[in-house]
Amino acid sequence: MTRQSQFLRRRLLQGALLAAWPMGWARAQGFPSRTVKTLLPQPPGGAADRLARVIGEKLEARWQQPMVIEHKPGGGVVIGTLATARAPADGHTLGLLGSSMSINAVIRKDLPYDTVKELAPVARIGYYTVALLATPAVAANDIKGLIALAKQQPGKLSFGSNGIGTSAHLAGEMLNHMGGIQMQHVPYNGAAKMYTDMVGGQIPLGFAIVSSAESFIKAGQLKVLGVTSAQRSQLYPEWPAIAETLPGYEAVNWAGYVVPSGTPKDVVQKLADDILAVIKQPDVAKSLAGMGIDVAPQGPAEFEAFVRSEVTRFAVLAKPLSGRMQ
Template sequence: MKRRQFTHAIVAAGCAPAAVALAQDPYPGKPVRLLVPSTAGGGIDLLARMFAQRLSEQMGQAFVVENVGGAGGTIASGMLARATPDGHTLIFQATTAAVNAASLPNLPFDAVSALTPVSMAARFPLVMVVNPAIPAGNLREFIALLRANPAKYSYGSAGIGTGTHLAAEWFKLLAKVHILHIPYKGTASVMPDLVSGQVHMLFDGVPPQSGHIKAGRVRPLAVTSQQRSTVLPHVPAMAEVLPGYDLPFWTGLFAPPNTPASIVDKLAGEIRKASESPQLVAKLQEFGAEAQPMMPAEFTRYWKEQVALYRRIISDAKIRLDAG
């Protein structure tokens, strides 16, 4: 053997054990940053912390929640896009990520490919509520009322391009009705005007509306999932009247681009395991939510379908996203 070939053989043999050891290093090998694109204390943050606690217990490493609010969640998504793809930086995203990917083409990163879908975590429906003085006792009657009185009634939302806005716009498209949109800075800001009758309809999460519903301040007409909510079993699903309507609020775990499939698959399996915890299931039920683990391929399909759906709603409803 020539001297150069012999030297190369020795180097290769020496490196082989290190390479094998590196490939077999247990994951996670250090604490995991879990980015949350919202301020602390909100619904997404609370759900993220529930799953972070379970994953920490199951995997033997801390999953540390890091709140990164601002710019509708795109700052956090940009951080993930630039993160090392070793599974030690993840993001707990929500429906807003699909809305952003559908509506913000000029971000400094590709909002779709910047997120590697791992698994959905949980989902729950929004609820359509109206002022109780509205002369409609159910969804069919409300649709008939709107058709008979175009532009007489109005609805509030959390702002142009938000999930509550787009949920209402899809209702308008499928029901073929015209109801005026009045954007607010958050659904909580809508409530005084909704209760007083200044606006007539709102789409919002089930938890913040449960108290108003019980007190009779608003009347629920439908939930936005294909099935009824376990928290509001007497309220019909929108799809019972408008087939094809399915727009729940969801949360899920994403990794950076190019994260190895072995890590993505392991994390998905751990989310599924966490979803079987009776304690976690009970906590989710308090939110009107249910665990909905998915394997990466299934969640990837769902993610792309959601982006395409929101693009369709924005296009068909002729929404100007620079109008907010």
Template sequence: MNIRARRRHLAFTALAVCTGLCGLLSGVPAAAQDYPSKPIKFLVGFTPGGSADLISRFVAQKLGERLGQPIMVEQRLGATGIIAQDAVSKAPPDGYTMVLLTGGHPTSAAMKKKLPYHPVNDFGMVSTIIEYPMAIGVRPDSPIKSFADLLARAKAEPGKLSMSSAGIGSLHHLLGEWIKIESGTEMIHVPFKGAAPAYTELLGGRLDVFVETMTFLNVNFKNGQVRPLAVSSSQRLKDFPNVPTISETLPGVDPTSWLGLVVSPGTPRAIIDRLNTELRAVLAEPATAERFAQLGGVPAPSSPEEMRSRVQREIDRWTRVVKLRNIERED
């Protein structure tokens, strides 16, 4: 091979190597660097005015500002969020369609015989966003004075006291069932379609025990409309230092509700990492903590792996509760 041919061969080889390396190095990172280049769709599977809807809109605005593209909130109602979640589970894996998972997502997985998606593998987990405890209360004139008193009365008169939930299979319902398992008590489960009708029945004296999220009960505890008995957080709440946690009486019973951001499965990790980084920045803002406090919650950033582990762990927990209480699973 003469000198000119050898130089030409070396040049082609160098070009091929450079092209290969550039392709390897620029593939996924380039997608992240270019992302987002158009508006993002944020599906909301819950009714307007609820905590999931309010948080979705707050996060959409703040996150969109950081990403430099508008995040368009779109209502996709039905089946307690399952329709919206299914749409995201089957959307293109490009980071342009997102949805919230809620603390009710693991309970749905435990209660449903079949879902249109795998509750863990069919989502690209980004991060949890907010966490807020469940709480147990009674009307102000109730003879039940404390959580310990509630359990004592339930043991003394099995099946007499009534306890609300937001529906069969809801987090509220399964928390009540978990309490029964750990305390060896029996109380009547009364499902309602939302907090408002249960609250009306409580104040009317037709319901003994009210189980709800702090999103609803925060204000009602403060204004004295509901007497707090216990909260499900692992630690007592700063605003209610005299209200014990459930786990102080029943160790390990400390489930909290939450909201978390997910995208389609197969979304490049670089895009997920970009969303996680910007979302963490939003959650670190004082205005976010202030807004979340108004809803009875706190910012709860996580890694994608931590969120995925949490979802799986809670599915396992609620599946155990469903089995132990012989709760009929839904089609």
């Protein structure tokens, strides 16, 4: 290649880059241009709903565009996740998802979407505090006592979760496996009905995000046997970790925003920048702490790597659980 042709080639490349850069920059600067929708795979009133509303209000003020929340529960969060994957890839539809996104990628062979290929991570918010709750009638006040009780009554105890393939479901099956017990799983379409059944004496145990159950806990209608994180929660240090009785136990539930794959990278980055800026605001940080959320923010690249690592981790965790997660 002659020096002149090298010079011409370099100038052409520079021109192409200059032409492309303002387009992406202008697109991101003009975003959003209309109402932005957040899809939730849970029913109204739960922890994810409250989180979406707190962040949505701040984004609405920041963008001067309406933010709406649309609930699409069911199918172990598959319905809402599918709706996110199939939404227009323009950044105006986000999904607020959690660990079930990674768990289902491992245990569900019938998913109507490819988690890694069809969903683009935008921003991780952090981790919910999840705990095993029991009714006062349960003759155990900690995990050691529960395991002893379950061994005395094999197959008699049952635990609820917010659906098949959720982190709460995984938490229960891990307890079964590691504790050598046989509790039966009862899936619910959200935690609200589970709390009603627990308080009504229909089911003795349930895994749930503790902030959504605080009113029942304070009223003495439910008690906490242990949290599912590897260590005690900094927000609720009075409650022991299940891992204190069963070393190696951990079943956390993260929260983060995703968009359909194919959404322009500059738009994804703007979404991430704005969401992460919002959760740094003191009043938002205070609200998240009140919801029992341990803030652990990540941008698009970090969050994508994290989701991939979670899929790998859950593949290892789910292997000994065999068909229990179906």
